[in-house]
Amino acid sequence: MHGSKIGGGIAIAAALVLAAVPAASAIPAGAATAATAATVAPAAPASADAAPTATGWTAVSAPPQGQNAFLVAAASTADADAWAVGSQGGAATTNLGSKVLIDHWNGSAWTQATAPAIAFPTAGLDAVSASGPNDAWAVGQMRQQRYQFNPLALHWNGSAWSPVSISVLGSTTVVGVADISPTDAYAFGTWTHDGQAAHWDGTAWTNFSPPQPDNNNMGGALTAISADGPDDVWMTGSALEQIGANAYQYEPYSVHWNGSAWSLVPMPTVGSSNVNAVDNLYGLKANSPTDVWAVGTAGVIGTTGSYSTLIEHWNGTVWTKVPSPNTGTDPLLHAVTTANAANSVWAVGDSVIPGTTQRQSLTLHWNGSTWSIVPSPNAPGLPTTLSGVTTTPGASIVHAVGYSNSLSSTAPVYNPFAMRNG
Numbered sequence: 001m002h003g004s005k006i007g008g009g010i011a012i013a014a015a016l017v018l019a020a021v022p023a024a025s026a027i028p029a030g031a032a033t034a035a036t037a038a039t040v041a042p043a044a045p046a047s048a049d050a051a052p053t054a055t056g057w058t059a060v061s062a063p064p065q066g067q068n069a070f071l072v073a074a075a076s077t078a079d080a081d082a083w084a085v086g087s088q089g090g091a092a093t094t095n096l097g098s099k100v101l102i103d104h105w106n107g108s109a110w111t112q113a114t115a116p117a118i119a120f121p122t123a124g125l126d127a128v129s130a131s132g133p134n135d136a137w138a139v140g141q142m143r144q145q146r147y148q149f150n151p152l153a154l155h156w157n158g159s160a161w162s163p164v165s166i167s168v169l170g171s172t173t174v175v176g177v178a179d180i181s182p183t184d185a186y187a188f189g190t191w192t193h194d195g196q197a198a199h200w201d202g203t204a205w206t207n208f209s210p211p212q213p214d215n216n217n218m219g220g221a222l223t224a225i226s227a228d229g230p231d232d233v234w235m236t237g238s239a240l241e242q243i244g245a246n247a248y249q250y251e252p253y254s255v256h257w258n259g260s261a262w263s264l265v266p267m268p269t270v271g272s273s274n275v276n277a278v279d280n281l282y283g284l285k286a287n288s289p290t291d292v293w294a295v296g297t298a299g300v301i302g303t304t305g306s307y308s309t310l311i312e313h314w315n316g317t318v319w320t321k322v323p324s325p326n327t328g329t330d331p332l333l334h335a336v337t338t339a340n341a342a343n344s345v346w347a348v349g350d351s352v353i354p355g356t357t358q359r360q361s362l363t364l365h366w367n368g369s370t371w372s373i374v375p376s377p378n379a380p381g382l383p384t385t386l387s388g389v390t391t392t393p394g395a396s397i398v399h400a401v402g403y404s405n406s407l408s409s410t411a412p413v414y415n416p417f418a419m420r421n422g
Contacts, residue, residue, distance in 0.1 A: 231259025
């Protein structure tokens with residue numbers, strides 16, 4: 001697989017899904033942001049490669065600082081080529097007036113890349129994906145007014161970023177993208193019952209409608225996307241389902257492209273009679289047809305302290321819930337990626353420091369048989385969230401990005417946060 005083909009940022013606009021996020025998880029305002037398996041751990045794939053040591057996270061400076069900026073997603077193609085995206089310069093409480101933010105890693109440091117001019121007063125990026133050093137997509141939203149969302153797509157051709165029309169998605173925020181090749185990419189918007197997904201064929205984006213659970217059009221949204229190749233593309237989502245008489249619950253689901261058709265693939269149900277119980281999936285990584293990971297959080301809407309990490313795995317036949325550790329209160333996983341060796345996967349997010357309301361970075365590592373918590377740095381004295389993680393097979397560096405905020409409840413100021421392992 002070329003580089004990172006995962007793309008899924010954080011979008012407030014996806015209210016059906018994100019309303020279930022623990023309230024303490026502070027997302028920057030205005031960011032765009034049939035079979036049920038038992039809970040078992042997947043067997044480790046056979047390989048002679050050694051897994052990297054699950055230690056060594058180091059904070060790395062990421063621009064710009066002091067400009068109410070944040071990073072929400074990352075993608076890489078090599079140790080000396082990675083991208084991180086978000087927004088900068090918006091109003092403290094609404095993010096109005098923000099501009100797109102694109103940072104680039106050249107092998108030794110993050111620097112701010114030149115972003116193209118956007119013909120709207122407010123814009124931001126929510127996801128990024130790259131198939132190679134000369135082909136990457138960053139997607140998000142642009143706004144003329146506060147609640148007037150328009151889809152945004154930027155393309156990297158190896159020398160410059162430029163806007164490409166993705167208006168086929170209608171009035172939405174583009175929150176996920178998977179870049180497979182210069183002539184093959186997928187993206188989706190916040191609301192999917194209107195068929196808001198699109199495919200890039202090298203010339204233009206065209207609209208298509210992925211299959212969805214038959215829930216009488218009561219509501220649903222896609223949440224993440226990842227592709228291992230042109231015939232192995234996955235998306236996860238959440239749909240409102242009836243679980244009893246006058247009882248409804250949001251249930252996770254997935255859809256898969258096999259190169260010729262999309263199909264709906266069941267995922268483990270929430271498994272609770274409490275209608276406010278949810279399983280939300282925010283990060284997705286397809287490594288092979290028999291190895292796909294999805295991460296997020298499980299809990300009860302409106303109940304502080306009820307949330308825990310959620311990790312699911314596809315083994316080529318069925319999705320299963322995989323036991324995962326927790327730390328602090330209401331832990332939440334935003335993103336997942338394969339590391340640079342076999343039997344090694346990273347998931348990142350945040351949780352609340354015990355006895356406080358302040359969130360801290362969270363990293364989990366899979367060694368081929370179990371998930372474990374790995375200590376990770378935070379912005380000194382400040383709430384810190386990790387929202388993106390990326391690496392490539394054979395690389396020596398794993399990148400994680402996110403943001404910190406100033407602890408102000410009335411006018412928080414966000415700053416990009418980045419760290420590396422390796």
